[in-house]
Amino acid sequence: MRSLRPSGKHGNYRLTEEGLRYLKQGLPEVRLVRILKKPMPVDAVRKKVGNFNVALSWAKKNGWVRIDKGKIVLVKKAGDTGVQESLRKLHDGHATTEGELRILISRNLASKERQSLKKAMSLAGKEVTTLTPELIKTGLWRKTRLRPYDVKVTGEKLHPGKRQPYNRFLMQVRRKLVELGFKEMTGPIIETEFWNFDALFQAQNHPSRDWSQTYTLKNPKQGDLPGKKIVSQVQAAHENGWKTGSTGWGYKWDPVKAAQLMPRAHDTAISPRYLSGFSGKVEIPGKYFSLVRCFRPDVIDATHGVEFNQLGGIVIDKDLTLMDLFGLLKEFVQEITGLSEVRFRPDYFPFTEPSVEISAKHPEMGWMELAGAGIFRPELTEPLGVKEPVIAWGFGIDRLAMLRLNIKDIRELFSQNLEWLRESKVTI
Amino acid sequence: MPTIEVNYNDLLSLVGKHIPLDVLQEEGILYAKGEIEEIDGEMLKIDIKDTNRPDLWSAEGIARELQGRYGVKLGAPRYEVKHSDLVVEVDGKLKNIRPVTVCAVVKGLNVTPDALSQMIQLQEKVSVTFGKNRKEVAIGVYDYHKITPPIRFTAVKPDGIRFVPLEFEKEMTPAEILKKHPKGLEYAHLLKGMPRYPIFMDAAGEVLSLPPIINSDYTGKVTSATRDVFIECSGFDFRFLNPALNVIVSALADRGGTVESVKVAFPDKVMHTPDLKPKRARVDSDYANRMTGLKLSPKRLCELLGQARYDAKVKGRAIGLLYPAYRQDVMHQRDVIEDIIISYGYNKVKPVMKKLATTGSVREIEKLSDSVAEVMVGLGFQEILSYVLTNRNNLFNKMNAPPQDVVEIENFVSSNWSVFRNWLLPSLLDFMSRNKHREFPQPIFEIGDAVTLDKSRETRTKDIRNMAAASCGNKVGYEYMASVLDALMSSLGLEYELVKAQHPSFIPGRTAQIRIKGKPAGIMGEIHPIVLNSWGLEKPAAALEIGLDGIL
Numbered sequence: 001m002r003s004l005r006p007s008g009k010h011g012n013y014r015l016t017e018e019g020l021r022y023l024k025q026g027l028p029e030v031r032l033v034r035i036l037k038k039p040m041p042v043d044a045v046r047k048k049v050g051n052f053n054v055a056l057s058w059a060k061k062n063g064w065v066r067i068d069k070g071k072i073v074l075v076k077k078a079g080d081t082g083v084q085e086s087l088r089k090l091h092d093g094h095a096t097t098e099g100e101l102r103i104l105i106s107r108n109l110a111s112k113e114r115q116s117l118k119k120a121m122s123l124a125g126k127e128v129t130t131l132t133p134e135l136i137k138t139g140l141w142r143k144t145r146l147r148p149y150d151v152k153v154t155g156e157k158l159h160p161g162k163r164q165p166y167n168r169f170l171m172q173v174r175r176k177l178v179e180l181g182f183k184e185m186t187g188p189i190i191e192t193e194f195w196n197f198d199a200l201f202q203a204q205n206h207p208s209r210d211w212s213q214t215y216t217l218k219n220p221k222q223g224d225l226p227g228k229k230i231v232s233q234v235q236a237a238h239e240n241g242w243k244t245g246s247t248g249w250g251y252k253w254d255p256v257k258a259a260q261l262m263p264r265a266h267d268t269a270i271s272p273r274y275l276s277g278f279s280g281k282v283e284i285p286g287k288y289f290s291l292v293r294c295f296r297p298d299v300i301d302a303t304h305g306v307e308f309n310q311l312g313g314i315v316i317d318k319d320l321t322l323m324d325l326f327g328l329l330k331e332f333v334q335e336i337t338g339l340s341e342v343r344f345r346p347d348y349f350p351f352t353e354p355s356v357e358i359s360a361k362h363p364e365m366g367w368m369e370l371a372g373a374g375i376f377r378p379e380l381t382e383p384l385g386v387k388e389p390v391i392a393w394g395f396g397i398d399r400l401a402m403l404r405l406n407i408k409d410i411r412e413l414f415s416q417n418l419e420w421l422r423e424s425k426v427t428i
Numbered sequence: 429m430p431t432i433e434v435n436y437n438d439l440l441s442l443v444g445k446h447i448p449l450d451v452l453q454e455e456g457i458l459y460a461k462g463e464i465e466e467i468d469g470e471m472l473k474i475d476i477k478d479t480n481r482p483d484l485w486s487a488e489g490i491a492r493e494l495q496g497r498y499g500v501k502l503g504a505p506r507y508e509v510k511h512s513d514l515v516v517e518v519d520g521k522l523k524n525i526r527p528v529t530v531c532a533v534v535k536g537l538n539v540t541p542d543a544l545s546q547m548i549q550l551q552e553k554v555s556v557t558f559g560k561n562r563k564e565v566a567i568g569v570y571d572y573h574k575i576t577p578p579i580r581f582t583a584v585k586p587d588g589i590r591f592v593p594l595e596f597e598k599e600m601t602p603a604e605i606l607k608k609h610p611k612g613l614e615y616a617h618l619l620k621g622m623p624r625y626p627i628f629m630d631a632a633g634e635v636l637s638l639p640p641i642i643n644s645d646y647t648g649k650v651t652s653a654t655r656d657v658f659i660e661c662s663g664f665d666f667r668f669l670n671p672a673l674n675v676i677v678s679a680l681a682d683r684g685g686t687v688e689s690v691k692v693a694f695p696d697k698v699m700h701t702p703d704l705k706p707k708r709a710r711v712d713s714d715y716a717n718r719m720t721g722l723k724l725s726p727k728r729l730c731e732l733l734g735q736a737r738y739d740a741k742v743k744g745r746a747i748g749l750l751y752p753a754y755r756q757d758v759m760h761q762r763d764v765i766e767d768i769i770i771s772y773g774y775n776k777v778k779p780v781m782k783k784l785a786t787t788g789s790v791r792e793i794e795k796l797s798d799s800v801a802e803v804m805v806g807l808g809f810q811e812i813l814s815y816v817l818t819n820r821n822n823l824f825n826k827m828n829a830p831p832q833d834v835v836e837i838e839n840f841v842s843s844n845w846s847v848f849r850n851w852l853l854p855s856l857l858d859f860m861s862r863n864k865h866r867e868f869p870q871p872i873f874e875i876g877d878a879v880t881l882d883k884s885r886e887t888r889t890k891d892i893r894n895m896a897a898a899s900c901g902n903k904v905g906y907e908y909m910a911s912v913l914d915a916l917m918s919s920l921g922l923e924y925e926l927v928k929a930q931h932p933s934f935i936p937g938r939t940a941q942i943r944i945k946g947k948p949a950g951i952m953g954e955i956h957p958i959v960l961n962s963w964g965l966e967k968p969a970a971a972l973e974i975g976l977d978g979i980l
Binding site: 181183190191322345378 | 458461463477478479480481560564665667718719720721722759760761762763765766769770774775777778779780781782784785786787788789790791794798801804805806807808809810811812813814815816817833834835836837838839840841842845848858859862863866867870871872877879881883886887888889890891
């Protein structure tokens with residue numbers, strides 16, 4: 001490989017790869033002398049200076065260093081040998097003297113390009129396939145005819161680097177949420193039952209806490225509960241409703257069960273952490289979202305993956321009403337799906353009351369359930385120290401992704417098929 | 429979300445008013461938080477969304493809601509309970525086995541095929557979904573006339589008694605039933621390790637049932653000829669048992685049955701069940717309007733509540749309520765407010781676009797991840813996405829690495845996904861092992877989370893965000909990866925250092941630790957042929973993995 005840079009008087013000479021490197025990084029002998037503040041063992045210097053042998057030999061030749069008892073000793077500081085300047089001159093196409101050029105050639109920092117020039121000249125009057133730098137520089141291209149190609153031939157197949165399609169979709173969703181004024185929240189993948197269930201006012205013997213629907217861990221087993229105040233308020237809400245005006249669930253709440261660790265089973269586990277001030281004081285008004293991986297022991301099939309993503313969040317402000325909830329959801333669904341016709345139906349979630357399911361009309365698929373939402377129960381928000389109404393919403397984001405990516409099997413969202421990824425479109 | 433089957437004509441006859449099927453589908457069924465999923469002739473398959481309203485899980489329960497909303501009957505349904513002399517004696521020996529039961533008698537039933545199938549279905553749904561798969565609630569229904577009172581709820585040794593279980597012909601001991609009867613096999617775990625098993629038996633020594641497993645074939649079989657039934661719910665906690673009994677009894681009463689009480693004599697107290705007296709609650713009309721945003725007068729609220737089967741009476745700013753005993757979900761006035769909105773109609777609520785002055789943002793780690801991905805894509809790498817769950821074989825054996833403690837699932841569905849990955853590279857090699865027939869080279873990368881153990885933290889774990897890149901192909905080697913790293917680092921404006929390192933997944937002498945600001949930040953190297961072999965890879969591969977959290 002040779003430099004392709006043209007030069008002036010000695011236009012048929014150019015820098016070699018090594019020459020180019022020294023032009024950029026400096027000559028190795030100069031670099032060697034520079035690090036030599038005191039006598040250093042040869043091996044130590046060898047580790048620090050590239051092209052060590054060349055460096056040492058020129059540094060000795062120039063009388064800058066000597067070897068003494070296995071150590072390199074500085075004789076005098078590096079002077080200007082002119083080589084660096086010659087490199088620059090030849091590279092920039094300025095005139096170089098014969099002497100300068102000779103040194104560069106002797107050090108294999110410059111070389112002639114006669115071979116290619118000769119070849120270029122021989123092409124005059126002929127049809128050529130490759131347009132070489134020599135043909136261009138010398139203008140000899142004018143004397144050749146460039147062979148026409150079959151323009152319909154597509155070349156070798158290229159595989160551009162691309163984002164994973166599902167991930168790209170998730171990024172777009174994130175961006176959209178930011179535009180809508182939402183701040184991202186997050187929580188740990190391994191969570192205590194306290195945040196996953198108890199803080200959401202799900203009773204400890206509620207069917208959705210049953211082992212058949214959430215994972216349990218072999219290791220680690222028990223985590224820590226948050227501060228005493230929140231724990232005792234949550235406990236009271238479960239047992240007797242605390243000061244919320246609720247009857248509570250009427251059972252003895254068990255802190256040991258609450259401290260059990262489990263993989264996060266739903267994104268809503270994150271909201272109570274934020275409401276309790278886990279990441280600083282919650283802003284009022286505030287809009288927060290989370291887009292996280294969740295884990296449930298489903299038998300894997302076309303509609304149940306090993307893991308799934310959930311998009312959810314909260315909106316908090318004083319005097320939020322059901323009408324606001326519907327308004328927010330409508331805006332949201334329209335912004336995220338682009339579908340305009342929406343409808344609301346009663347639904348049930350253990351942590352919201354009232355609860356609502358929102359569907360949108362898809363031109364081909366008809367009505368599609370897209371999101372569940374509601375106003376967090378006071379038994380949830382008040383023990384966490386929140387007095388304002390909190391709207392909570394959650395999207396089946398995987399389903400939306402499947403629709404957008406035209407995927408029928410949810411497992412393909414995490415496709416291990418390189419061909420599919422390579423063929424994927426970037427236009428979703 | 430229980431799914432139930434209901435006969436459309438049976439439902440209409442329970443409602444007492446014709447509701448066209450399309451109206452039922454688009455509007456009526458919403459009053460019971462349901463959705464008609466399938467229509468097959470007269471049979472409707474309905475998904476009821478409320479897992480906390482077992483009273484809605486039958487034709488009778490749906491009919492009650494429809495009666496209210498379509499003006500057939502308003503206010504709380506009333507159920508009269510007549511006194512009967514039937515006694516159930518509860519043995520103290522049941523203390524740690526299955527100590528509690530509540531019972532009822534319903535007489536004068538007309539057991540049509542629809543009535544029978546609804547009864548069986550409701551019993552099943554209540555005990556499975558509400559009763560946690562019979563653990564908290566097991567329900568038995570018996571032919572009243574085959575029973576010689578008083579009834580005893582007692583505990584016997586596993587082989588201490590013999591009876592013919594339902595749908596069988598020969599006598600078996602409880603122990604044999606647990607080993608041979610299909611229901612015995614299904615629910616044996618609920619009696620596992622108990623020295624004695626619970627048994628309902630009558631004064632003549634006839635066994636009624638072995639709860640929570642199976643009824644006897646003689647007393648515990650209800651047919652279209654049955655007129656009067658004895659019902660028991662057994663378990664541990666009145667909180668589950670009373671609502672369960674009330675739901676079943678109310679449904680039978682809705683079909684014309686007369687409810688009679690049973691005296692349940694526990695060692696320490698006596699109860700008369702069922703208690704079907706309406707329960708009290710109240711709702712503040714200002715609070716209700718504040719929550720909904722609707723400006724409804726107390727009178728209008730009372731109307732809507734009447735349609736939701738509450739007796740409602742204005743008392744100043746509050747509304748006094750009576751609601752039926754089959755409901756156990758009303759804990760806070762919010763629960764009542766939802767019923768008001770359901771009566772009002774969700775789609776009549778006008779969405780209001782409230783503008784909130786908030787500023788959106790994503791987490792810094794997401795921004796960094798995006799920047800890293802941009803460079804990797806520019807370098808020709810294809811992004812992949814893997815599961816955080818994996819298995820020990822992939823993490824350790826196949827990586828030629830010694831086993832380590834990782835976060836491990838106890839009740840995994842498949843051992844393929846039984847531990848959380850603690851780094852990403854095994855996911856990439858797994859990916860490459862599945863694409864050996866695709867064109868090479870295969871430069872791929874993933875930015876994702878892994879979970880590590882950390883005793884000092886509240887969850888004993890720490891999530892880490894890593895970027896792993898790998899490629900496989902004839903010309904792939906250490907130098908190539910080093911160039912990739914260099915390009916990435918210089919694009920991120922980061923100074924880094926490579927230090928000779930040892931790692932069993934990489935070739936000795938071709939492995940480096942990546943250090944940023946003097947701290948270990950990752951690893952890079954050429955994949956060890958042992959590892960290539962274990963993944964079945966036939967071309968050289970090189971990889972790097974860096975932690976992104978430390979770069980932030």
